Amino acid sequence: MLNPMHNQYDHEQLWALDRDHFLHPWTHFDSFKKEGSLVLAKGEGCHVTDTEGKRYFDGIGGMWCVNVGYGRDELAQTMAEQASQLAYSNTFVDVSNAPAAMLSGKLASMAPGSLNRVMYSLTGSAANEGAIRIAQYYHGRKGRKTRKHIISRKNSYHGSTVLTASVGLRDGDRQDEFQYLTDFIHHLSAPYFYRGGDGMTQAEFTDFLVQEFRDKIAELGADNISCFIAEPIQASGGVVPPPPRYLKRMIDVCREHDILFIADEVVTAFGRIGHMFASWDEFGIQPDMIVCAKGITSGYFPMGATLYSDEIHEVMSSDNPDGWFAHGFTCAGHPVGCAVALKNIEIMEREDICGNVCEVGDYFEGRLRELSELPIVGDVRGKRMMMCVEYVADKETKAHIPYEVNISKRISNLCETRGLLVRPMGHLDVMSPPLTMTRQDADFLVETIRGAVVEVTDELVREGVI
Numbered sequence: 001m002l003n004p005m006h007n008q009y010d011h012e013q014l015w016a017l018d019r020d021h022f023l024h025p026w027t028h029f030d031s032f033k034k035e036g037s038l039v040l041a042k043g044e045g046c047h048v049t050d051t052e053g054k055r056y057f058d059g060i061g062g063m064w065c066v067n068v069g070y071g072r073d074e075l076a077q078t079m080a081e082q083a084s085q086l087a088y089s090n091t092f093v094d095v096s097n098a099p100a101a102m103l104s105g106k107l108a109s110m111a112p113g114s115l116n117r118v119m120y121s122l123t124g125s126a127a128n129e130g131a132i133r134i135a136q137y138y139h140g141r142k143g144r145k146t147r148k149h150i151i152s153r154k155n156s157y158h159g160s161t162v163l164t165a166s167v168g169l170r171d172g173d174r175q176d177e178f179q180y181l182t183d184f185i186h187h188l189s190a191p192y193f194y195r196g197g198d199g200m201t202q203a204e205f206t207d208f209l210v211q212e213f214r215d216k217i218a219e220l221g222a223d224n225i226s227c228f229i230a231e232p233i234q235a236s237g238g239v240v241p242p243p244p245r246y247l248k249r250m251i252d253v254c255r256e257h258d259i260l261f262i263a264d265e266v267v268t269a270f271g272r273i274g275h276m277f278a279s280w281d282e283f284g285i286q287p288d289m290i291v292c293a294k295g296i297t298s299g300y301f302p303m304g305a306t307l308y309s310d311e312i313h314e315v316m317s318s319d320n321p322d323g324w325f326a327h328g329f330t331c332a333g334h335p336v337g338c339a340v341a342l343k344n345i346e347i348m349e350r351e352d353i354c355g356n357v358c359e360v361g362d363y364f365e366g367r368l369r370e371l372s373e374l375p376i377v378g379d380v381r382g383k384r385m386m387m388c389v390e391y392v393a394d395k396e397t398k399a400h401i402p403y404e405v406n407i408s409k410r411i412s413n414l415c416e417t418r419g420l421l422v423r424p425m426g427h428l429d430v431m432s433p434p435l436t437m438t439r440q441d442a443d444f445l446v447e448t449i450r451g452a453v454v455e456v457t458d459e460l461v462r463e464g465v466i
Contacts, residue, residue, distance in 0.1 A: 009051040014039050025160070038416070043070025046434045046441055048421070059415075059422045059445050061432045064235065064267045064386075065299035068347050069434040075300045075343055082339035091120070091333040099338035106345060107307060112280035114310040115290060120303065120332040124266035124293035125159025127304030128229070131289045132163065133327050135227035135260045138312050141320070147226045148184050151216060151259075155190035155237035158229060158264055167229060170237050172426065186220065188212050190234060191242040194379045194390070195398070202243040210249045222257040227288075232278045235267040238428050239381055239388035247283045260312070263287035266304070270295030271348060271435045273383040274358040282383075288312060298344050301337040353435050361385045364442035368431070371450055376401065376457050376466065387431045389449070393466050400427050405465055407456070414452035420445060 019036040042049040046069055049055045058066065068075075082099065089097035100120065108116040119134070121127045132150060139147035150167055152158070158168040165173065166181035174180065189196055189212055197205035217225060232247065234240035254261045263285070268278040269292040275281035277290055289312070293304035316325060331337075348354065361384025368387050369380045378392030391408065393401045401407045408424035415422050415429075422445075423430040431445065460466045 008053075009039075009041050011039065011051040014051055045069045045071065046437055054419070056416065056419050056421045057433075057441060057444060057448075059420055059431045059433050061385075061434045062299045063294070064272065064432040065294035067271050067295040067298040067435045068344060068351075068353060069298075069436040072298070072300070072347065074347065075298070075340055078339050078343040079301065079336055082336045086335045088331075089333070089335045090330075092328060096333065097335040097338070099335045099342060100333035103338040103341050106342060107305060110276050110345075111290060111307050112277060113286045115287075115307040116310050117308050117313045119306040119308070119328075120334075120338075121293075121306070121329055122302045122331055122334075122337075123159070123304050124264075124291065125161045125164045125304075126329065127266070127291045127293055127306045128158045128164050128167070128262075128264055129161050130304075130306045130327060131262045131291050131308070132167070132227060132229070134289065134306065134308055134312065134316070135262065137325060137327075138260065138315050139226050141315050141318065141323070144223065146224050149220055149225045150185050151188060151213070151220075151225060151228045152185065153188045153190050153230060153234075155192055155234055155240060156187075156229075156231060156264075157234075157236035158231075186216060188216060190237065190240060191246050192234075192238070192240045193243055194381065197243075206243045206246045206249065209243075209246060210253060213250060213253050217253070217257055217259075222259065225257070225259050227260040227262050228254055229262040229264055231264045231266075232268050232283055233273070233383060233386060235386070236425070238390070238425070239386055239430055241381060241383055242283075247279075247285050251285045251287070260288040261285070262289045262291060264291045266291055266293045267295075267386065267432070270298075270345075271354045271357050272386050272432065274354050274361060276348075276354065296344065297337060297340045300344065301334075301340040303334070303337040303341060351436075356437075357384050357435050360437055360439055360442060363439050364433075364437070364445070367442055367446040368449075370446070371453065374450070374453050374457065376407075376460070377453065382431075385431075385433055385435055385437065389429050389431075389453075391427050391429075391453075401460070402465065405460070411449070411452045411456050414455060415448055418448050418452070420448040422449060 015036050039051045040048050041051045047055050048058050104118045107118050119130050121130055136148055152167045154169045156168045157170045158164045166185050169187045193205055251261045263279045279285050279287050289308040291306050297303050365384055371377045372380050376391045378395055378398055379390040382388050391401055393399045408429045412422050412424040412429055
């Protein structure tokens with residue numbers, strides 16, 4: 001809401017309207033009632049500005065998604081032009097539109113192996129749910145009616161629909177007020193070496209994880225399992241990279257038992273760690289499906305996509321006069337969203353965004369790891385522009401700082417006063433900046449969070465917490 005006298009936002013009015021009427025994702029009611037929201041008004045490059053005029057470096061990249069940065073006139077113009085030409089297109093059954101067809105071909109040309117088929121949605125949650133439904137449909141069309149079970153991992157996040165919230169299992173997400181699906185969803189240990197690998201080498205930890213998978217298959221029976229779903233790097237679960245060869249060995253087990261492997265690349269796809277798709281280029285695995293969202297449009301338009309193989313499609317579409325795939329969404333393959341995705345990919349390729357992630361991301365990762373010397377920093381982990389700092393009370397025991405200290409929020413609040421946004425998550429601060437970040441930006445981010453950690457550590461010592 002603009003103040004017509006000076007063409008500026010009325011901050012107090014907007015803040016009150018937001019607090020009084022907007023139920024935010026993952027609202028923490030107590031703090032929200034007291035503090036309300038940081039209301040943003042403008043974005044340019046790697047920075048956002050709030051309705052009071054304060055500017056911040058967006059170390060979160062929106063929500064892992066503003067890959068090419070804010071304020072891209074090309075993307076805004078693409079939206080306007082496509083909306084003027086064709087603002088909406090039904091894509092059910094046998095209707096399509098030009099941008100959807102073009103984007104499908106582009107994604108097929110980019111994806112590894114035979115992932116030449118695309119199903120569109122509007123979110124990563126819906127794209128993951130679609131992948132699971134494809135897996136069940138595929139096995140059903142092969143006459144394997146019992147292959148309905150899903151194997152996922154602890155510490156994972158795959159979305160917030162009833163199905164995907166049940167498939168994910170991240171600390172703090174499960175609440176007694178909700179009901180979750182449990183009879184056909186199963187969870188293995190997370191590949192979280194810092195917390196789960198005590199007393200083991202990384203190779204021994206990987207052996208343990210793979211054997212656990214084999215044991216679960218033996219327990220359930222391979223003939224009852226449709227798919228295994230995994231983020232190449234667990235994102236919202238604390239930016240957890242897998243130990244070496246873990247993903248390769250897990251997919252080999254899947255192949256032995258004809259279990260479909262779904263790679264949830266909602267975060268890692270479109271450049272986050274330096275590749276358009278991380279599964280093959282970073283980890284050397286060929287999934288049966290790749291799920292993406294977020295960076296596909298750099299957050300300029302809500303879109304998700306499920307890429308799946310020709311082999312799966314051949315089974316799904318084999319001769320069956322009564323065969324219907326009864327799943328989809330009103331705005332799937334939305335012409336404006338598809339046009340934006342095409343332009344976004346064009347920008348990424350033209351500007352070699354992935355090259356910038358490799359060069360600046362390696363520098364950022366190296367600089368951030370310097371924080372490991374600080375007394376409350378237990379672990380610094382991640383890859384390039386997908387990083388996390390974990391705080392501990394004791395480095396030797398890895399004991400957490402008491403929950404009531406709210407350590408990550410305390411540090412992120414201090415960063416915010418100094419013009420930096422990072423994402424607090426329990427004992428972690430997470431960073432996923434726009435992929436256009438420079439070395440100078442990386443220096444600012446690291447020095448700002450370092451200063452905040454040092455100051456908060458001093459406060460905790462004075463308070464007798466550590």
